[in-house]
Amino acid sequence: MSKTSRLHPALKRALTSATPPAHAAARLHPLGVPAIDRTLGGGLAAGHLHELFAGDGADEANTLAAAVMLALCLTRVATPAPAILWLRETAAQRKAGLHGPGLADLGLNPARLILCLLPDTAALLRAGVDALRCAGLGAVVLELGGNPALLDLTASRRLALAAEASGVTPLLVRTRGARPTPSAARTRWQVTAAPSVALAADAPGHPALTLALLRQRGGGAGLDWTVEWNRDAGCFRPAAFPGARLPLSGGGSGPSSDEADGSDDNAGWHIAV
Amino acid sequence: MPAGTSPSKLAPLVFTVKERGAFRLHALDADALAAGLTPGMPLADARARVPTLHARPHDPAGETRLLERLADLCDRFTPMIEIAPPDGLLLDITGCAHLFGGETALARDALRLMRAQGLRTRAVRAATPEAALALARLDDTLRAGAMGDEAAVRRLPLIALRAETEALLALRRAGFATIGDLADLPPAPLAARFGAELVDVRDRLLGRLDSRIAPRRPPPPIHVERRFAEPVVHVETVLAALDELLALACRQLAERHQGGRRFAARLYRSDGAMRDLAVETGQPVREPALVLRLLRERIEALADPLDPGFGFDLVRLAVPVVETLGAAQAALNGERAQDADVAALLDRLAARLGPGCLRRFVPRDTHLPERAARLVPHGQEAQAALTWATPPPGEPPLRPLALLDPPERVEAVAQVPDGPPRQFRWRGALHRIARQEGPERIAPEWWRRPEGHAGNPGLTRDYYRVEDESGRRFWLFRHGLYERETAQPHWYVHGLFA
Incomplete structure (x- = not known):
């Protein structure tokens, strides 16, 4: 103490008010939809716990996809792309396994994903806390089915604290009839499937989801948005009005430009809102 | 030297094997040997001589397990251990003995360890593994842990050569009785009459040829x-x-x-x-x-x-x-x-969780969806020959995020039997299809079948990407081409899209 008191006052001030490490301040990653980013105060906060609930039993694949999409949003700017750890119960993987080509089709290179299969909730939460202390990961997805008693406020706070210290973002995916309980999550979302914007020949289009923000710590909530996943940009975009038609890119099955002299024919292939 | 494994003094113990329809003695404990029984004797004769005889079937696997365990125990003396079935262990104690206060002390320690396991064993030291084994098995005049020198080896009977019965008989007919009788003969005539191998074995027994044990596991680098x-x-x-x-x-x-x-x-x-x-x-x-x-x-x-x-x-x-x-x-x-x-x-x-808990995705060169991606334990993904292809820009996902394995059977209704589905019932809920794309026809991999194309090549699958009215997207397939492969094709859900 006696040594510091002899320091120059300006230096002392600078030392005491030293800026916290970069990850301590929440870094915000925009999701790409202005309305959502405005509500979130700029984007999804890294280093904080986010919860994703499946709207219904049939929405589980959509909720998993939403976790993949959010993880991609969170790691978009980092180079080289960091690894993403997915903690899953063995039973869940046996029932509906994550499919490598499907991940690639959402824009996540499967080589970046490390799948960790765990026997039970306790092992999963413990592995989750350990993983969150490891700053080298891009995001940690914890997938839990039902309402395990172990996942209480204390457990979620433990996850949130580990995340804040390292800056790694935990995404807690709750499936199989999970109900929201008090937790330390910064945001809580409900994911449901939404009709996609059909492509040519009435083909199902890009992944479309309805994201409902159920709760946000220190911010507005209770809103929902229907969004579409833009794999090529790695972000969401507002979904076009359902029933609109979009052209297939690359001109594979749409009318080619040199064939269509009259541009009127082409009009039908653009968004008709 | 049959191993006596029964510490109880109740009855002589023998192990039997079934040979030519009769039980014969295979291994005997010391009490049984003392009672005059010999290996190879029929069990009935042995029982007639010793009515209290305790007979057990011979268990070769158990014997191997016991030897493995004993070898593990002896691991504390030296990493170089060879198992000499059916009843021996060879320890290469070169350079290890000083840690135990000399070779004799080491042998004493080993014997004490074996005694703690309830075993009666003999330990003999010799210049070559062959000599040590032969002395331990055939010479009961040596003190426990004694050094078997050349004189001791010379006293051994011919059986120490472990030659064929005919070869032994021929040697005996030629007037030889012990190793000593052979020891000083010139190698060339001996090899001409009894084979070069016999000369090698003799020289190894006498320590004239160097030989090493083949340790059951190579010593680790560090x-x-x-x-x-x-x-x-x-x-x-x-x-x-x-x-x-x-x-x-x-x-x-x-x-x-x-x-x-x-x-x-x-x-x-x-x-x-x-x-x-x-x-x-x-x-x-x-x-x-x-x-x-x-x-x-x-x-x-x-x-x-x-x-x-x-x-x-x-x-x-x-x-x-x-x-x-x-x-x-x-x-x-x-x-x-x-x-x-x-x-x-x-x-x-x-x-903490075992090496199998961490998995990585590895692509495979196949078009069957359930085989297209493999989950390998973490650490093995670097051996993959292929890399993941990036999907073409602007395309919607063509493969589902979650794959059901096995695919789940659904009741689907199609307008025409080989047309796209209109609605289907999956897990009790009815899904009316609003949009669909397909079929993507995936033929079976008949080249993996035992009879190829000629036998039963498997059924073709017609895959459809469908979206129901509430916006859920599924990957359905019809199993078999209508009328060409099957009369009643079934429908399955194979995957779930985002």
Whole structure:
């Protein structure tokens, strides 16, 4: 103490008010939809716990996809792309396994994903806390089915604290009839499937989801948005009005430009809102 | 020298095998031998002589297990051990004896250890493994742990040559009775009459030809050990000793510019029990703290906890798998540190949950969806020949995120039997299809079938990407081409899209 008191006052001030490490301040990653980013105060906060609930039993694949999409949003700017750890119960993987080509089709290179299969909730939460202390990961997805008693406020706070210290973002995916309980999550979302914007020949289009923000710590909530996943940009975009038609890119099955002299024919292939 | 494994003095014990429809004695304990029974005698005759005889069927697998366990026990004397079935162990104690206060003391220790297991054994030292084995089996005049010199070998009967019965008979007819009779004969005539092999065996027995044992497992590149003056009953003390050993091993690794991929600790309990702890790492490492942490994880994850019993008296640490590891230098932006962080985390998870818990996706060159991606244990993904293709821009996902394995059968209604589906019922809920795309026709891989195209090549699948009215997207397929392959094709849900 006696040594510091002899320091120059300006230096002392600078030392005491030293800026916290970069990850301590929440870094915000925009999701790409202005309305959502405005509500979130700029984007999804890294280093904080986010919860994703499946709207219904049939929405589980959509909720998993939403976790993949959010993880991609969170790691978009980092180079080289960091690894993403997915903690899953063995039973869940046996029932509906994550499919490598499907991940690639959402824009996540499967080589970046490390799948960790765990026997039970306790092992999963413990592995989750350990993983969150490891700053080298891009995001940690914890997938839990039902309402395990172990996942209480204390457990979620433990996850949130580990995340804040390292800056790694935990995404807690709750499936199989999970109900929201008090937790330390910064945001809580409900994911449901939404009709996609059909492509040519009435083909199902890009992944479309309805994201409902159920709760946000220190911010507005209770809103929902229907969004579409833009794999090529790695972000969401507002979904076009359902029933609109979009052209297939690359001109594979749409009318080619040199064939269509009259541009009127082409009009039908653009968004008709 | 049949091993007597029955410490009880109740009845002579014999082991029998069934030969030509009759039970015959295979192995006998000392009491049975003393009663005049011999191997090969029919069990009925033996019973007539010794009515109290206790007979058990011979169990070769059990015998092998016992020998393996005894070899593990003797691991504390030397890493070079060969099992000599059916009843022997060969220990190469070159350079180990001084640790135990000389060769005689080592032999005494070994005998004491065997006695603790309830076994009557003989220990003999000799210049070559063949001589040691022959002396231990055939010469009961030697003191326990004595050195068998050439004179002792010369006294051995011809059976020590372990030659064929005819060859032995021929030797006996030629007037030879002991090894000594053969010892001074010139090799050429002997080889001409009885074969060159016999000369080799004779020279090995007499120590004129050098021979080595073939250890059952090669000694690890690095091993260090710590003996306790008193047995240690506290696990923490054992861990502290392990920490010292790790520091020692890691220093050796650093000198060799290597890192360990596998660390195996073996704890020897004073009553002969052993406990193995092994951890593997994804990257070569030589940091004692890191490995110790993994070992702690391993101990915590043990199904039956570490039981010190009367205490551990020896801890040995081996590094069986090493890889080149240069001096590490952290990049200025800390990138390498982050990679190392992730590797350390994965090692820890693998140590706690078993190596199979971490999986990586590896692509495969096949168009069958359920085979297109393989989940391999972490660490094996680097061997993959293929890399993941990036999907063309602007395309919607063509493969589902979640794949159901096996596909789930659904009742689907199509307008025409080979047309797209209109609605289907899956898990009790009816889904009306609003949009669909397809079919994507995937033929079976008939070349994997035993009879190829000619036999039953399998059914073609017509895949449809469908979206129901509430916006859920599924991957359906019709199994079999209508009328060409099957009269009633069934429908299945194979995957779920986002």
